[in-house]
Amino acid sequence: MNIMIREMKANLKSLLIWSIGVLAMVIAGMGKYAGMKGTGQTMNELMAEMPKSLQAIMGTSGFDLATALGFYGLLYLYLIVMASIHAVMLGANIIAKEERDKTAEFLLVKPVSRAKVISMKLLTALIHIVLFNLVTLLSSIIMVERFAEAETVTDGLLLLMSGMFILQLIFLLLGSVVAAVYRKSKKASVISTGIMLVLFILSILINMTEKIEMLKYITPFKYFEAATILNNGKLEPVFLFLSVFLILAFTTLTYRFYQKKDLNL
Amino acid sequence: MNMYLHELKAYRKSTIIWTLSLIAIVVLFMSLFPAFSRDAEDFMKVLEGFPEEVKKAIGLSFDTLATILGYFSYAFLYIKLCGAIQAMNLGLSIFSKESRDKTAEFLFTKPVTRTQVMTAKLLACFTSLILTNLAFILAVLGTVSMVKTEEYSGKALLMISGSLLFLQLIFLGLGVFLAVLLPKVKSVIAVSLGTVFAFFMIGMISSSTDDEALRFFTPFNYVNDYYIIEHLRFETSFLLVGAVIIILSVLTSFLVYRKKDIHSV
Numbered sequence: 001m002n003i004m005i006r007e008m009k010a011n012l013k014s015l016l017i018w019s020i021g022v023l024a025m026v027i028a029g030m031g032k033y034a035g036m037k038g039t040g041q042t043m044n045e046l047m048a049e050m051p052k053s054l055q056a057i058m059g060t061s062g063f064d065l066a067t068a069l070g071f072y073g074l075l076y077l078y079l080i081v082m083a084s085i086h087a088v089m090l091g092a093n094i095i096a097k098e099e100r101d102k103t104a105e106f107l108l109v110k111p112v113s114r115a116k117v118i119s120m121k122l123l124t125a126l127i128h129i130v131l132f133n134l135v136t137l138l139s140s141i142i143m144v145e146r147f148a149e150a151e152t153v154t155d156g157l158l159l160l161m162s163g164m165f166i167l168q169l170i171f172l173l174l175g176s177v178v179a180a181v182y183r184k185s186k187k188a189s190v191i192s193t194g195i196m197l198v199l200f201i202l203s204i205l206i207n208m209t210e211k212i213e214m215l216k217y218i219t220p221f222k223y224f225e226a227a228t229i230l231n232n233g234k235l236e237p238v239f240l241f242l243s244v245f246l247i248l249a250f251t252t253l254t255y256r257f258y259q260k261k262d263l264n265l
Numbered sequence: 266m267n268m269y270l271h272e273l274k275a276y277r278k279s280t281i282i283w284t285l286s287l288i289a290i291v292v293l294f295m296s297l298f299p300a301f302s303r304d305a306e307d308f309m310k311v312l313e314g315f316p317e318e319v320k321k322a323i324g325l326s327f328d329t330l331a332t333i334l335g336y337f338s339y340a341f342l343y344i345k346l347c348g349a350i351q352a353m354n355l356g357l358s359i360f361s362k363e364s365r366d367k368t369a370e371f372l373f374t375k376p377v378t379r380t381q382v383m384t385a386k387l388l389a390c391f392t393s394l395i396l397t398n399l400a401f402i403l404a405v406l407g408t409v410s411m412v413k414t415e416e417y418s419g420k421a422l423l424m425i426s427g428s429l430l431f432l433q434l435i436f437l438g439l440g441v442f443l444a445v446l447l448p449k450v451k452s453v454i455a456v457s458l459g460t461v462f463a464f465f466m467i468g469m470i471s472s473s474t475d476d477e478a479l480r481f482f483t484p485f486n487y488v489n490d491y492y493i494i495e496h497l498r499f500e501t502s503f504l505l506v507g508a509v510i511i512i513l514s515v516l517t518s519f520l521v522y523r524k525k526d527i528h529s530v
Binding site: 051210 | 290297330458469
C-alpha cells in the first residue's frame with residue numbers, strides 16, 4: 001500500500017499536466033467546431049467517392065464534419081496519441097525509475113517480493129490512466145453535448161473512450177515490458193516512446209495505400225478508429241481480441257522479466 | 266575545441282539513428298507515391314462527372330495536393346514531427362546532462378568560462394543538425410526523382426525540405442532554453458515529446474480549420490508548404506517570428522546559463 005501511495009504522489013504532477021493538456025485540446029478543438037459549422041456539407045457526397053489515400057491527404061478521412069460527433073472523430077486521433085504517449089512513458093518510467101534514480105536497492109531490500117512491487121506500481125499506473133481517461137471523457141461529453149443538435153453523443157463517446165482506454169492499457173504495458181527487459185534504465189522511456197512513434201507513423205502509412213492493409217494488425221493505432229467505431233456502433237471484435245491478447249502477454253512478460261532482472265545499479 | 270569534439274562524439278550515435286529514421290520515413294512514404302498517383306487519376310475521372318461548382322470547390326486544393334510535391338508535403342508533416350523531436354531532445358539533453366550525470370563539477374572546474382561551454386555545446390548541436398539535414402535533403406532529392414511521374418519544381422522541393430532546418434533550429438532553441446531554465450531535467454524525452462506534440466496538435470487544428478492567427482503559435486505551421494508550391498517563396502512574417510524565437514531563446518539562455526546555480530550532487 002505504501003508503494004502505491006508513494007507512486008501516486010510521484011506521478012501526480014505529470015498526470016496533472018497531461019490532464020490540463022487533454023482538457024485544453026478538447027476545449028480548443030470543439031471550440032473550433034463552432035466556427036466551422038455549416039461548411040463542408042455539400043462535400044460529403046463527393047468525399048464518399050474519394051479513394052482512401054486521397055482522403056487521408058486532404059485530411060478528412062470519412063468523417064461527417066457537419067455534425068459535432070463527426071468533428072470530434074477528427075480530434076479523437078490526437079487524443080489517443082496524447083493518451084498513448086502518457087501511458088507509454090508512465091509504464092516505462094514507473095518501472096525504470098528505481099534504477100535510474102538509484103533507489104532500487106532501497107526499495108528491493110524491503111520485505112516485499114518483486115512481484116508485489118510490480119503489482120503495486122502497475123495498479124497505480126492503472127489508476128492514473130483511468131483518471132486521464134475520465135478527464136477526457138467528461139470534458140468530451142460536456143463539449144460535444146454543447147454543440148450537438150438533436151443527436152445522441154454520449155453512447156458514441158463512451159465507445160470511443162473505451163477504445164482509448166484499451167489503447168492506454170496496451171501502451172502502458174508496452175512501456176513496462178521495455179523497462180523490465182532492457183538493461184539500461186535511462187534508455188527505457190526513449191526506446192518505448194520510439195516504438196510508439198514508429199507504430200504511429202506506420203498507422204499513417206497504412207492510410208495511404210491498400211497494399212499494406214495487412215499491417216493494421218501490428219499497430220494498435222489502427223485498432224480503434226473513430227470512423228469505424230462511430231459507423232458500426234461497436235468496437236471491432238478482432239481487434240478487441242488482439243488487444244486482450246497483447247495486454248495479457250505484456251503483463252506476463254513484465255512480471256517474468258522483472259522478477260529475474262539483473263538490476264543495473 | 267575539446268568540448269565541441271566531445272559533444273559531437275557523445276551525440277554521434279543518436280544523430281545517425283535520427284538521420285536514418287528521417288530517411289526511412291521519406292523512402293517509405295515516397296515508395297507509396299506510384300499507387301497514390303494512380304488513385305488520384307481515377308478520382309480525376311470521377312470528378313469530371315460532378316457539377317462545375319463542386320469541381321471548383323475541390324479543384325484548386327486538389328490540383329496542388331495530387332502532384333508529387335503535394336504528396337511530399339503531406340509526408341513532410343511527419344518528417345517535421347520527428348525532426349522537431351530530434352532537435353528538442355538534443356538541445357534539452359546537451360544542456361541538462363552535466364547535472365543529471367553528475368559531471369558538472371568535472372566540467373566547470375576546467376579553466377573555461379560558462380560562455381565558452383555554451384558556445385561549444387551550441388556549435389555541436391548546430392553541426393549535428395546540419396549533417397542530418399544534408400543527408401535528409403540528398404535522400405529527398407534522390408527518392409523524389411526516382412518515383413516522379415511528371416516534372417516538378419526542384420526549387421520548391423528544395424525550399425520545402427530545407428525548411429526542416431529552420432523548424433529544427435526553433436525547437437533546438439526551445440530545448441536549450443527549457444534546459445537552462447529548469448533546475449533539473451530528470452527525463453529528457455518526457456519534456457521534449459510533450460512539448461513537440463503539443464505544438465504539433467495546435468498545428469493540426471490550425472491547418473484543418475484554416476486558422477491564420479493560430480499559425481503564429483506553432484512553429485510547425487510557420488512554413489506553409491502549399492504556399493511555397495504556388496508562390497515559390499516563404500511567408501516573410503512567419504520567417505521573422507521564427508528567427509526572433511531562435512535568437513531570443515539562445516540569447517536569454519546565454520544570460521541565464523552564465524549565472525545559473527548548477528547542482529552537482
